[in-house]
Each structure stands twice: as structure tokens, then as C-alpha cells.
Amino acid sequence: MSAHAIRKKKIRLTSLVHYLVLVILAIIVIYPIYFAFSYTFMTPQEVSTATPNFFPNSLYLENIKEVLATTPILRFILNSFIISIAVMIGEIITGSLAAYAFAFVRFKGRNIIFALFLATLMVPSEVTLIPRYLMMQAFGWMDTYQGLIVPHLATVFGIFLLRQFFMQLPKELMEAARMDGAGHLRIFLTIILPLSRPAIGTLGVYSFLNTWNQYLWPLLMTNSEEMRPVQIGITMLQDEEFMSWNIVLAGVTIALIPSLLLLVFGLKQLVAGITAGAVKQ
Amino acid sequence: MAKNQNVLKSIPTLTPALNKQRVKPRPFHKRIEQIIGYGFILPTVILLSMFVFYPFLQSVYLSFFMTDPLGNIVGFVGLQNYVDLFTSKEFLGSLKTTFLFAIFTVPTGIFISLLLAVLTHNKLKGMRIFQFIFALPIAMSVGTSSIIWLLLFNPTSGVLNYLLNLVGLESIQWLTDPNWALVSVSMMTIWLSLGLDYIILLAGLQAIPKELYESAKIDGAGSFRIFSKITIPMLSPTIFFVLIISVIQALQAFGQFNILTGGGPMKSTNVFVFSLYQEAFVNFQFGLGSTRAFVLFVIILLFTWIQFKFGEKKVHYQ
Numbered sequence: 033m034s035a036h037a038i039r040k041k042k043i044r045l046t047s048l049v050h051y052l053v054l055v056i057l058a059i060i061v062i063y064p065i066y067f068a069f070s071y072t073f074m075t076p077q078e079v080s081t082a083t084p085n086f087f088p089n090s091l092y093l094e095n096i097k098e099v100l101a102t103t104p105i106l107r108f109i110l111n112s113f114i115i116s117i118a119v120m121i122g123e124i125i126t127g128s129l130a131a132y133a134f135a136f137v138r139f140k141g142r143n144i145i146f147a148l149f150l151a152t153l154m155v156p157s158e159v160t161l162i163p164r165y166l167m168m169q170a171f172g173w174m175d176t177y178q179g180l181i182v183p184h185l186a187t188v189f190g191i192f193l194l195r196q197f198f199m200q201l202p203k204e205l206m207e208a209a210r211m212d213g214a215g216h217l218r219i220f221l222t223i224i225l226p227l228s229r230p231a232i233g234t235l236g237v238y239s240f241l242n243t244w245n246q247y248l249w250p251l252l253m254t255n256s257e258e259m260r261p262v263q264i265g266i267t268m269l270q271d272e273e274f275m276s277w278n279i280v281l282a283g284v285t286i287a288l289i290p291s292l293l294l295l296v297f298g299l300k301q302l303v304a305g306i307t308a309g310a311v312k313q
Numbered sequence: 314m315a316k317n318q319n320v321l322k323s324i325p326t327l328t329p330a331l332n333k334q335r336v337k338p339r340p341f342h343k344r345i346e347q348i349i350g351y352g353f354i355l356p357t358v359i360l361l362s363m364f365v366f367y368p369f370l371q372s373v374y375l376s377f378f379m380t381d382p383l384g385n386i387v388g389f390v391g392l393q394n395y396v397d398l399f400t401s402k403e404f405l406g407s408l409k410t411t412f413l414f415a416i417f418t419v420p421t422g423i424f425i426s427l428l429l430a431v432l433t434h435n436k437l438k439g440m441r442i443f444q445f446i447f448a449l450p451i452a453m454s455v456g457t458s459s460i461i462w463l464l465l466f467n468p469t470s471g472v473l474n475y476l477l478n479l480v481g482l483e484s485i486q487w488l489t490d491p492n493w494a495l496v497s498v499s500m501m502t503i504w505l506s507l508g509l510d511y512i513i514l515l516a517g518l519q520a521i522p523k524e525l526y527e528s529a530k531i532d533g534a535g536s537f538r539i540f541s542k543i544t545i546p547m548l549s550p551t552i553f554f555v556l557i558i559s560v561i562q563a564l565q566a567f568g569q570f571n572i573l574t575g576g577g578p579m580k581s582t583n584v585f586v587f588s589l590y591q592e593a594f595v596n597f598q599f600g601l602g603s604t605r606a607f608v609l610f611v612i613i614l615l616f617t618w619i620q621f622k623f624g625e626k627k628v629h630y631q
Contacts, residue, residue: 061447061504071464138346145358161589162606164364166599185356248568281464
């Protein structure tokens with residue numbers, strides 16, 4: 033065998049090992065999610081065998097039907113959608129306005145205020161949890177949508193992200209608009225916002241996913257079943273003794289679908305957001 | 314001004330200069346500029362004042378007081394809450410548990426995600442699928458993940474004990490054995506935070522200029538040498554960044570403990586935020602809870618400061 037052929041064989045072998053390692057690691061990483069999906073489609077008999085089953089025998093849909101019929105999961109999902117979409121829109125509005133001001137408008141104290149905003153990134157939400165909770169009680173906002181939405185309508189991460197993006201936009205466009213006599217509001221609405229769709233998309237994906245996946249705040253804020261977002265509703269299902277694994281996991285699967293779809297279609301935006309600031313609340 | 318323009322226009326040679334001057338946009342009216350500026354930041358100022366600045370000050374304030382179960386102040390106690398806290402066995406235990414949890418999760422998590430990032434940072438076929446799979450946990454919430462892992466940890470029918478038995482090992486009481494509970498929650502947490510660490514490290518790898526690798530290859534360096542002499546040094550700012558945010562996240566962990574162990578068995582998983590939650594929302598000791606919150610703030614501030622002091626200069630954000 034020539035040296036060339038040996039070398040070629042060696043390369044093929046290393047890439048084979050490489051793939052083998054990757055496949056094993058991929059199976060480990062994906063298994064917990066696969067487990068939830070596969071158990072959703074298994075019959076109660078398949079689940080209660082002595083050794084765990086890895087593949088459902090058929091696409092058994094009764095678990096999904098049962099979790100939809102016997103638990104308010106659709107209500108939980110609806111609550112989560114209402115809260116996440118409201119927070120997402122709010123964060124985009126407040127964030128883009130403030131980012132525009134910090135990037136393009138000259139006003140007194142701009143730098144100090146911006147620094148003060150950035151300083152809030154050092155205060156984890158757990159630190160302010162107790163007074164926020166007491167405030168919600170005083171407002172009578174416990175167990176309401178506004179209690180779950182309003183405290184999260186502004187995000188310094190969003191302002192930071194959008195400001196960075198705004199400042200990279202070509203200055204000539206703004207100057208041309210100003211020569212046409214456009215004011216700040218018009219420049220903001222007709223030039224900056226349309227050009228910033230990628231950054232706004234990043235913030236949108238990011239804030240939707242964060243809100244959808246929240247746990248501690250909605251746990252404290254909701255008492256009644258009909259106000260619970262899906263993350264809290266699902267964990268309450270699991271607390272009920274009589275619930276079988278399939279039913280709980282069918283609920284988990286339903287709760288997972290929106291976030292997984294978001295990952296499939298918004299991974300690029302998500303990665304952009306993470307690498308811009310790498311802040312996960 | 315208008316008069317001057319007319320005069321200038323009358324001199325033909327000066328007109329181009331005038332036009333040039335007009336190309337530069339006129340500055341906005343100063344007062345309007347101020348109003349627009351404050352107007353645009355107003356919503357954020359109101360929201361942050363209400364939900365971050367005020368609660369933060371209130372939290373510090375409350376930490377010096379005793380409160381009744383409704384959150385009303387009963388009496389000033391000065392530093393007594395802090396003295397009580399640092400002499401409380403429960404709190405010192407929870408500090409220790411939290412740091413143990415960080416030690417269990419952070420280095421292992423970074424090692425695994427670094428391995429995954431290095432293995433998927435190449436042009437081999439199918440890498441995008443692997444990249445997607447390893448990023449997957451980022452979409453998972455602490456709530457649903459905890460439920461899934463609760464079932465995986467199940468001592469009789471969970472898959473983990475099944476695998477142990479398969480290779481001839483004895484079953485483990487993952488969540489009810491005080492020696493294992495923290496390790497088990499750590500395993501689940503490593504999995505949960507894998508996506509984030511992986512995405513950041515992969516982006517860090519992709520930012521290393523390719524020329525560096527090429528010239529090293531020309532110099533005849535082997536892949537291990539390239540890894541230790543180029544990849545690791547170039548990636549170290551990113552690794553440091555992941556290290557700090559992972560430590561901060563470990564200090565903030567709550568959901569997985571609330572769902573999987575409830576702080577037990579025998580307080581072996583009573584981490585910081587879980588004990589804060591218990592103090593404030595189960596015992597209704599809002600003053601004592603705020604004392605904990607402030608201590609948490611100081612600890613996290615310390616790590617943020619370390620990141621700022623030692624990391625900022627070297628980290629290139631992409």
C-alpha cells in the first residue's frame with residue numbers, strides 16, 4: 033500500500049471515530065427530550081413494563097386526548113402565549129425607543145442614565161423578588177395577567193442589543209432623511225425600525241423564550257388554576273398522585289412544542305442574541 | 314441669515330460653497346431634542362424604577378427590619394438580621410451547598426460543552442444537525458426539564474437505574490439519598506445549561522482566525538499541539554466568560570431544586586435561592602428573606618466585578 037493510501041485510510045478511520053463519539057453524545061443529550069415524546073405515544077401497558085421501553089409500538093394518541101380532556105392544559109398554553117407575546121411586544125417597543133434615544137438623541141444626562149440602566153444588569157431578579165411580590169400584593173395584581181406581564185416590559189439587555197445594532201446602521205440614510213425635513217419620530221419609524229428587523233427578531237425570539245420558560249415569578253404570582261402559565265400548570269399536574277407518566281409527559285410534550293419550534297426557526301436569532309450579550313435570565 | 318444667503322447667491326462663485334454647507338443636516342432644535350430624548354426613555358425609566366431600582370432599595374431597607382406575614386414592618390433591628398443569618402446553621406449549610414453545586418456543575422458543564430464545540434467545529438458532513446442537537450437544551454425550561462428528569466431518576470422504573478443494573482451496578486436512590494441528591498440535581502443542571510455554554514463556546518471557536526490554524530499546519534504542528542497552543546489560548550477569554558456566567562447561574566438556581574428535591578433530603582440540596590424562597594414565601598419572614606437577597610447580591614456582584622476586572626479587556630464579543 034502506498035503512503036498516500038495509508039494516510040487516506042487513517043483519515044477515514046479518525047472521522048469514523050469522530051462520528052461515533054458525536055452520535056453517542058448526541059443520543060445522551062437528546063434522550064431526555066426523546067423520552068418525553070416517546071412516552072407520550074406509548075400505551076399504559078408499554079410504560080408499566082419492568083424494563084423501560086425505548087420505542088412506542090404505535091402512534092397511540094389517547095394520552096394527548098386525555099391530557100387535553102382532563103386537565104386545563106389548553107388554558108395554561110393560552111396563558112403562556114398571552115403573557116409571552118405581551119412581554120415580547122412590550123420589550124420591543126420600550127427597548128427600541130430607549131435604544132434610539134441613547135444612540136441618536138442628544139439630551140442631558142444621557143450617559144449617566146445609560147450607565148445606570150446597565151448597572152441593573154448586576155441586580156439578579158431574585159434580589160428584588162420580595163419587594164416586587166409585596167408591591168404586586170399592594171396593587172391587587174396577584175393572580176392577574178398584568179402582574180405576570182408589566183414587571184417584565186422593559187429590558188436593559190434589549191436596549192443594549194438594539195442600541196449596538198442601531199449604531200452600526202449607515203449614517204447617510206439618517207442624514208438624507210433629516211435633509212428632507214424628517215424629525216426623530218419619523219426617522220425612528222420609517223428608517224431605523226424597518227432596517228433593524230434582524231436585531232428586533234433576535235430580541236423577540238429571546239424574550240418570548242425567556243418568558244415562556246419562566247418559573248419562579250409565575251409560581252409566586254398565580255394561585256388559581258386558570259391563571260397558571262404552562263410551566264407552573266405542568267408541574268402541578270406532576271404533583272397529583274394519580275397522574276400516570278404518560279399523561280404528565282403528554283402535557284410536557286405539548287408545552288415543549290412551541291419552544292422547540294422557536295428553536296428550529298429562530299436558532300440563528302437566538303445565537304445572535306446570546307453572543308451579543310450572553311445574558312440568560 | 315436669510316439676508317446673507319441672498320447676498321451670497323448674488324455672488325456666483327460662492328454658490329457651490331453654500332450648497333456644500335447645506336449638505337450638512339441642520340441640527341435638531343435643542344429643546345425638542347431634550348423632550349424627544351426623555352420621552353423615548355420614559356417608559357423604560359418608569360418600569361425600571363418601579364421594578365428594579367425601588368425594589369432593590371426596598372430590599373436593602375427591609376433587611377434591617379422585622380416584618381409581619383403581610384410584609385408590614387414591625388420594628389427596626391439594625392444588623393441583627395445579618396448577625397442571625399451568619400450564625401444560622403441552616404444558612405451556612407445552604408451557602409456550602411450552593412458552592413458545592415457550583416463546583417459540581419460549572420467545570421463539568423464547561424468541559425462537556427467545550428468538547429462538543431470542538432467536535433462540531435469543522436466542515437464534516439452533517440455537522441449542522443449535531444450543532445442543532447447540542448444547542449437543544451437552550452429551548453428547555455427548568456420546569457419541564459425537571460419533570461422529565463424526575464421520571465428518569467425514578468428509582469424503580471427510571472432509565473438511569475435500568476442502565477446501572479444493566480452493567481451490574483446497584484440502583485441508586487438518586488433524589489432521596491442525601492449523598493446523591495445534590496449530584497443528581499447537578500447532572501440535570503449540567504444538561505440544562507449545556508445549550509447555552511455550547512453556543513457561546515462554538516461562537517468563540519468560530520471567531521478564531523483561520524489563518525492561525527493554516528500557518529500552524531504549514532509549520533507541521535499536530536492537532537493536539539494546535540489545540541493546546543492556538544485553540545485554548547485564543548478561546549480562553551470566552552471560556553472565562555462562560556465560567557463567570559455559569560457560576561452566577563448556579564448561585565441563582567431554584568426551579569430544579571423546588572421540583573426535584575424540595576431542598577431535601579436532610580437539607581442536602583437547600584441552595585441559596587431555595588432557602589430565600591422558604592424564608593420569604595413559606596415562613597413569611599420578608600425581612601430575613603431580604604437579608605439573604607442582599608447577601609446574594611453582594612456575592613454575585615463580586616463575580617461580576619471579577620469578570621469585569623479580569624475578563625473585559627480580553628473578551629472579544631462577536
